[in-house]
Amino acid sequence: MIEIQNISKSFGEKKVLDDISTVFQKGQTNLIIGQSGSGKTVLLKSIVGLHEADEGNILYDGRDLLGMNLRDQKTLRREIGMVFQGGALFDSLTVEQNVRFPLDMFTDQTEAEKQDRVDFCLERVNIVDAHHKFPSEISGGMQKRVAIARAIALNPRYLFCDEPNSGLDPLTAIVIDNLINEITKEFDITTIINTHDMNSVMEIGEKILFIHKGKKEWEGSKEDILRTENKPLNEFIFSTKLTQQLKK
Amino acid sequence: MRFLVHVGKYGLLLKKIFSKPEKVKIYYKLVLQEIELLGLNSIGLVIIVSLFSGAVITLQLAYNMDNPFLPDYLVGLGNRDTMLLEFSSTIMALILTGKIGSHISSEIGSMKVTEQIDSLEMMGINSAGYLILPKIIAVMLILPLLTIMSAFLGILGGLIAGPLAGAVTVSDYLDGITYVFNPYYVTFSIIKAFFYAFLISSVPSYFGYHVEGGALEVGKSSTQAVVTTSILILVFDLLLTQILLQ
Numbered sequence: 001m002i003e004i005q006n007i008s009k010s011f012g013e014k015k016v017l018d019d020i021s022t023v024f025q026k027g028q029t030n031l032i033i034g035q036s037g038s039g040k041t042v043l044l045k046s047i048v049g050l051h052e053a054d055e056g057n058i059l060y061d062g063r064d065l066l067g068m069n070l071r072d073q074k075t076l077r078r079e080i081g082m083v084f085q086g087g088a089l090f091d092s093l094t095v096e097q098n099v100r101f102p103l104d105m106f107t108d109q110t111e112a113e114k115q116d117r118v119d120f121c122l123e124r125v126n127i128v129d130a131h132h133k134f135p136s137e138i139s140g141g142m143q144k145r146v147a148i149a150r151a152i153a154l155n156p157r158y159l160f161c162d163e164p165n166s167g168l169d170p171l172t173a174i175v176i177d178n179l180i181n182e183i184t185k186e187f188d189i190t191t192i193i194n195t196h197d198m199n200s201v202m203e204i205g206e207k208i209l210f211i212h213k214g215k216k217e218w219e220g221s222k223e224d225i226l227r228t229e230n231k232p233l234n235e236f237i238f239s240t241k242l243t244q245q246l247k248k
Numbered sequence: 249m250r251f252l253v254h255v256g257k258y259g260l261l262l263k264k265i266f267s268k269p270e271k272v273k274i275y276y277k278l279v280l281q282e283i284e285l286l287g288l289n290s291i292g293l294v295i296i297v298s299l300f301s302g303a304v305i306t307l308q309l310a311y312n313m314d315n316p317f318l319p320d321y322l323v324g325l326g327n328r329d330t331m332l333l334e335f336s337s338t339i340m341a342l343i344l345t346g347k348i349g350s351h352i353s354s355e356i357g358s359m360k361v362t363e364q365i366d367s368l369e370m371m372g373i374n375s376a377g378y379l380i381l382p383k384i385i386a387v388m389l390i391l392p393l394l395t396i397m398s399a400f401l402g403i404l405g406g407l408i409a410g411p412l413a414g415a416v417t418v419s420d421y422l423d424g425i426t427y428v429f430n431p432y433y434v435t436f437s438i439i440k441a442f443f444y445a446f447l448i449s450s451v452p453s454y455f456g457y458h459v460e461g462g463a464l465e466v467g468k469s470s471t472q473a474v475v476t477t478s479i480l481i482l483v484f485d486l487l488l489t490q491i492l493l494q
Binding site for chain 2: 048078089101
């Protein structure tokens with residue numbers, strides 16, 4: 001479980017996050033949604049510590065990230081898997097080497113054990129014949145799947161995904177969504193996904209946090225979202241004719 | 249003011265680079281990879297530039313010293329001292345800044361804008377240490393060797409071109425390069441190479457590591473890195489010459 005309490009963050013004079021509090025439950029797919037520029041990426045990066053929040057607390061199963069020293073933060077980060085928007089695979093390493101990378105850095109496993117784990121993770125994301133290809137040689141969807149495989153290599157307790165569907169076709173996007181959702185249940189981890197893809201919201205959004213102009217505007221489930229009267233959320237979610245018909 | 253900000257951020261980056269590595273064995277492998285990538289791949293350039301420059305310096309010295317009062321062996325001596333004191337260390341360092349420095353800056357800059365550095369940090373890895381320290385060690389190991397090689401090849405270039413062009417005889421040239429030879433010049437050259445190696449690897453790393461934006465900014469930072477490193481090399485050349493040749 002990850003609990004954030006009264007998180008605020010400014011860049012210079014501009015307040016990007018304003019007093020946000022919520023709880024992200026374990027074994028659940030939690031979504032942060034909002035328009036571009038609403039502050040959701042800053043919120044995600046603040047939760048993982050890539051941006052330092054100006055105020056508030058970020059509790060990972062009771063452990064406050066902001067109160068930790070650097071060593072404890074590093075230890076905590078080894079319990080976190082993160083999938084970046086562009087995949088962020090290392091260009092100079094093959095698919096297999098990318099997934100093996102955290103194992104090489106942080107475990108004392110034998111070569112055979114590492115290979116087993118790499119094979120398991122790649123198989124879990126349905127990558128079977130691209131082990132020796134470089135990231136530039138595989139499609140965007142495959143890159144995202146490899147990034148997920150790398151993120152779960154060390155058996156994380158927390159999984160973060162920053163817009164995992166951006167740049168993907170709807171079919172591949174659903175595959176990625178379902179994969180993340182399945183992994184969340186299978187390994188019983190706390191997953192937080194940053195997205196503005198409405199398909200994701202309707203497909204896997206068990207807990208949804210809507211950020212608007214840097215503030216928490218609404219939270220609930222995908223079932224609640226169809227009944228909400230919140231104006232900014234309605235404008236955001238039901239902005240197309242298709243979604244308006246869906247609501248009716 | 250902006251200069252001081254850069255100096256401060258550069259200092260903080262160095263502190264991060266030289267903090268304790270996560271797994272020494274991994275760093276050892278990375279150093280070997282960087283030696284190949286940054287050092288061994290530069291040997292061809294060093295050979296061509298040094299041979300031709302040594303040849304040209306010899307011919308120009310011979311042309312300018314065409315005087316019966318000046319002994320011919322001075323051509324060899326002049327080329328040797330030019331190579332050892334300035335060319336093989338400083339001029340080679342400036343040339344290699346264009347190759348190695350821009351490579352380092354654009355590599356790290358590209359990793360920054362594609363979130364690969366964030367990805368390392370998220371895994372709990374000291375990204376500055378992991379990416380930059382092996383480059384600094386590799387360049388500091390290989391540049392002094394390239395410097396010695398460059399001096400040798402420059403002198404060899406003169407030995408080939410001088411007699412071929414009829415500018416100096418082989419025996420006069422050999423007399424010149426052995427005449428009042430001061431071994432300290434070699435030490436001086438190696439000391440300078442160590443300083444330049446640190447600049448060539450750390451300054452472009454700094455520029456790459458602090459890139460914000462996209463491909464355009466990566467290109468700009470690469471250019472800035474080469475210009476800044478070149479100026480710093482010249483400043484250090486002046487300081488080191490003043491300090492070490494007194």
